[in-house]
Amino acid sequence: MAASDSKSLPSLGFLTVVQRSDGSLVGGYLVLSPIARPLEFHCTSPVEANRAQQILYGRTLRPYLCGEQIGRALVDRAQHRPLFVCTDDPDILPLRGDQSPPVVCVLGPADPDTATDGMPHHPSTAVTIGAEFQWGPYRAWVHPQHTADQTTLQTHWQQHLVDFDLCEPFERIRQAIQETQAG
Amino acid sequence: MSVPIPIQTVPMEVATAIFASGWTQALRRPLKVISRSIELTTTQPRTRQLSLAPPKIQMQGFQFPVGFVSPVSQELQTAKEGRRDPVGMPPAPPTKPAGGKNTKYTSITPPKDVIKLSDRLYYVLQPPVENLLQRGSIDLPFQPFPYQLEGVAFLYPRHSAVLADEMGLGKTMQAITTIRLLLHAGEIRSVLLVCPKPLVTNWQREFQLWAPELPVAVIEGKQARRQWQWQLADIPIRIANYELLLRDYEDAVEDRMSFDLVVLDEAQRIKNQSGSTSQIVRSLSRTRSWALTGTPVENSSDDLLGIFEFVRPGYLSSSMTPRRIGQAVADHILRRTKENVLHDLPPKLFRDAQVELTPSQRHSYDLAEQEGVLRLTEMGEHAAIRHVFELVIRLKQICNHDPATKASSKWDWLRGDIEEIAASGQKAIIFSQWVETLGWLRDQLAPFQPLEYHGRIPSSQRDAIVETFRKDPRRSVILMSYGAGSVGLNLQFANYVFLFDRWWNPAVEDQAINRAHRIGSAGPVTVTRFVTLDTIEERIEQILQQKRQLFDSILCHADTPQSLGLTHDELLGLFRWKKPIETDAAA
Numbered sequence: 001m002a003a004s005d006s007k008s009l010p011s012l013g014f015l016t017v018v019q020r021s022d023g024s025l026v027g028g029y030l031v032l033s034p035i036a037r038p039l040e041f042h043c044t045s046p047v048e049a050n051r052a053q054q055i056l057y058g059r060t061l062r063p064y065l066c067g068e069q070i071g072r073a074l075v076d077r078a079q080h081r082p083l084f085v086c087t088d089d090p091d092i093l094p095l096r097g098d099q100s101p102p103v104v105c106v107l108g109p110a111d112p113d114t115a116t117d118g119m120p121h122h123p124s125t126a127v128t129i130g131a132e133f134q135w136g137p138y139r140a141w142v143h144p145q146h147t148a149d150q151t152t153l154q155t156h157w158q159q160h161l162v163d164f165d166l167c168e169p170f171e172r173i174r175q176a177i178q179e180t181q182a183g
Numbered sequence: 184m185s186v187p188i189p190i191q192t193v194p195m196e197v198a199t200a201i202f203a204s205g206w207t208q209a210l211r212r213p214l215k216v217i218s219r220s221i222e223l224t225t226t227q228p229r230t231r232q233l234s235l236a237p238p239k240i241q242m243q244g245f246q247f248p249v250g251f252v253s254p255v256s257q258e259l260q261t262a263k264e265g266r267r268d269p270v271g272m273p274p275a276p277p278t279k280p281a282g283g284k285n286t287k288y289t290s291i292t293p294p295k296d297v298i299k300l301s302d303r304l305y306y307v308l309q310p311p312v313e314n315l316l317q318r319g320s321i322d323l324p325f326q327p328f329p330y331q332l333e334g335v336a337f338l339y340p341r342h343s344a345v346l347a348d349e350m351g352l353g354k355t356m357q358a359i360t361t362i363r364l365l366l367h368a369g370e371i372r373s374v375l376l377v378c379p380k381p382l383v384t385n386w387q388r389e390f391q392l393w394a395p396e397l398p399v400a401v402i403e404g405k406q407a408r409r410q411w412q413w414q415l416a417d418i419p420i421r422i423a424n425y426e427l428l429l430r431d432y433e434d435a436v437e438d439r440m441s442f443d444l445v446v447l448d449e450a451q452r453i454k455n456q457s458g459s460t461s462q463i464v465r466s467l468s469r470t471r472s473w474a475l476t477g478t479p480v481e482n483s484s485d486d487l488l489g490i491f492e493f494v495r496p497g498y499l500s501s502s503m504t505p506r507r508i509g510q511a512v513a514d515h516i517l518r519r520t521k522e523n524v525l526h527d528l529p530p531k532l533f534r535d536a537q538v539e540l541t542p543s544q545r546h547s548y549d550l551a552e553q554e555g556v557l558r559l560t561e562m563g564e565h566a567a568i569r570h571v572f573e574l575v576i577r578l579k580q581i582c583n584h585d586p587a588t589k590a591s592s593k594w595d596w597l598r599g600d601i602e603e604i605a606a607s608g609q610k611a612i613i614f615s616q617w618v619e620t621l622g623w624l625r626d627q628l629a630p631f632q633p634l635e636y637h638g639r640i641p642s643s644q645r646d647a648i649v650e651t652f653r654k655d656p657r658r659s660v661i662l663m664s665y666g667a668g669s670v671g672l673n674l675q676f677a678n679y680v681f682l683f684d685r686w687w688n689p690a691v692e693d694q695a696i697n698r699a700h701r702i703g704s705a706g707p708v709t710v711t712r713f714v715t716l717d718t719i720e721e722r723i724e725q726i727l728q729q730k731r732q733l734f735d736s737i738l739c740h741a742d743t744p745q746s747l748g749l750t751h752d753e754l755l756g757l758f759r760w761k762k763p764i765e766t767d768a769a770a
Contacts, residue, residue, distance in 0.1 A: 030308060035318040035319055036314050036315075037247075037310065037368070038247045038305070038308035039246075040244065040246045041244070041245045041304060041308055042243070042245070043242065044240050044241065044242050047238050047240055048238070050238075056233065068237075069237050069240060070240060073240045074242065077242055077244055078244070163317065164318070165314070168310070168311065168314065171288075172307065172308050172310075175290070175307050176307050179300070179303055179304060
């Protein structure tokens with residue numbers, strides 16, 4: 001049997017942020033192989049904005065923390081560069097930079113009859129800050145300044161994601177965050 | 184920054200005229216302007232800077248091994264790419280639809296004895312079983328029941344596990360599917376499955392059904408062939424029966440072989456820790472130890488201790504109370520009953536056929552009992568437990584049929600039932616603990632061409648007998664001994680089970696009944712339990728009831744006496760006779 005070099009395999013990133021009861025945010029980033037096995041996982045300690053940031057960032061605070069701070073730190077920390085980063089939180093879309101992989105927010109299957117519990121988290125935000133498109137059975141958004149990502153993502157869907165439940169890995173991340181917090 | 188004050192300009196052009204009076208000169212004089220300087224304060228305004236530095240983010244990261252790409256996985260990938268199809272089976276429907284409002288996944292949770300955070304996360308972050316099957320392109324011939332996927336999720340992360348589902352719930356399928364997943368993931372590479380000899384072909388068949396791509400080697404044949412089979416490279420799964428393992432251990436296994444996983448089927452075989460079978464399997468070099476049994480507790484909690492000496496050596500001790508044992512093993516044992524999980528399974532209907540002995544049977548029975556007790560009394564302190572046991576057996580056999588007159592009240596009852604069953608095209612299984620009784624029943628049932636399946640039937644013929652029973656509509660009855668027919672057989676096409684006489688242990692009776700009452704049962708299974716009134720059978724029945732309580736107590740964490748087996752005193756107590764000496768042996 002031959003050992004595989006995991007970094008040579010295509011990988012998929014899943015990133016979400018959990019809000020704790022005290023208001024602080026904990027980010028979790030899971031990199032999966034195309035058959036949904038975990039390759040690496042990173043999470044943050046609770047992150048809390050100070051009072052000044054709360055006042056001065058206003059409504060832009062959460063996208064700033066989730067996307068630009070927590071998300072970017074987690075993705076930069078990972079050893080795998082995924083084909084894309086999938087999130088269930090529209091506030092993570094600002095993670096997308098010129099050098100980062102495409103970032104896509106999925107908000108459950110487009111068909112309301114098959115909508116998944118617990119999603120979307122912030123549909124109104126997503127609508128205002130993202131460019132919507134149909135990605136497989138999902139309603140999805142990319143950053144409005146990177147609408148070309150849609151084409152790339154459609155290709156990835158055909159190659160790696162047909163019948164992949166994109167919502168499921170986020171539950172794993174939440175469980176893992178719970179495990180790290182308990183420890 | 185200050186806010187500018189708004190200024191509004193109003194035109195003030197008002198018409199004026201000067202009238203001649205003493206004041207007019209004064210009005211022509213210029214105005215005298217007096218100026219005054221006011222010093223402005225030059226204090227610097229105070230400012231305050233608010234920090235907007237990004238928050239400091241601390242992180243922890245975990246890397247997971249991608250595992251090994253096993254030849255099995257590569258073969259499967261090749262097939263997936265359309266070059267060839269090693270499975271050769273029609274695709275099964277997807278295990279679960281992807282996503283959706285009602286998607287319920289079966290998650291793998293880390294066992295409680297996994298302490299290290301990275302190890303726990305490794306299991307927490309594994310895909311649910313449904314996704315492992317679907318994304319791994321692992322086709323199953325049938326859609327598993329949800330509880331079976333839970334069984335897979337239970338076994339997958341465990342190095343020490345007892346799958347103790349009631350018979351008929353598919354322990355075999357759950358074990359094979361988990362082995363398949365672990366092999367595909369590269370987490371294990373060599374598996375030894377040990378089972379009773381009659382079940383080897385059954386396991387082979389089940390592997391072919393549930394994991395057709397996995398190479399399986401059955402250890403069998405002459406010694407030289409077996410030696411070669413043990414040493415075969417690149418065979419991930421070996422199946423051996425207990426007897427062969429004992430025979431080959433020193434020459435072929437000890438110090439030569441190490442297994443990633445050893446699975447014991449019908450693991451109650453090793454309940455006796457001092458037995459050679461137990462000692463050999465415990466000495467196998469292995470990483471994971473699984474035991475499959477529908478009856479982890481047959482007679483006393485010591486049975487479970489014996490199994491755990493293989494599964495997790497030293498974890499339990501005989502000084503522990505049943506409640507403590509129950510708590511300790513809770514995370515290592517998964518036990519489900521049909522009532523728990525198979526709400527759609529046809530009912531199991533019990534019918535206690537309490538029959539009076541015929542007059543001639545009663546005469547023979549009373550005479551035998553009186554003679555037996557008299558003989559025991561005469562033997563006094565020389566009477567041994569085997570003498571009591573011989574008397575019990577003799578009396579039980581008379582309860583079946585009187586050897587002198589051939590009279591049998593049980594047969595009188597059974598005949599009518601069998602006639603009806605055969606006429607309606609149904610199938611019946613008749614269990615007895617004696618081959619002699621089965622032979623006598625064979626003669627009585629001759630018009631129905633009964634089949635036989637017991638210890639005197641060569642193993643090579645047994646599969647064909649079961650197939651005949653399954654397929655031949657003219658063969659409505661099969662006669663089985665508890666020993667040969669109580670484990671591993673799938674006879675769900677039979678709707679009637681007769682316990683012509685009762686075994687010493689209710690767990691063995693349950694196993695026998697569940698040959699018919701299992702997944703795939705087409706309709707209700709009627710179980711007829713014969714008991715002759717006012718005989719030794721009725722007294723033994725009371726003890727069997729107590730044994731059922733013991734089983735429940737350990738698996739339900741209730742307090743109960745340490746052992747409710749058929750003890751020496753209980754055996755003696757079956758008769759109105761008291762042995763004059765102290766005894767300490769148990770039956």
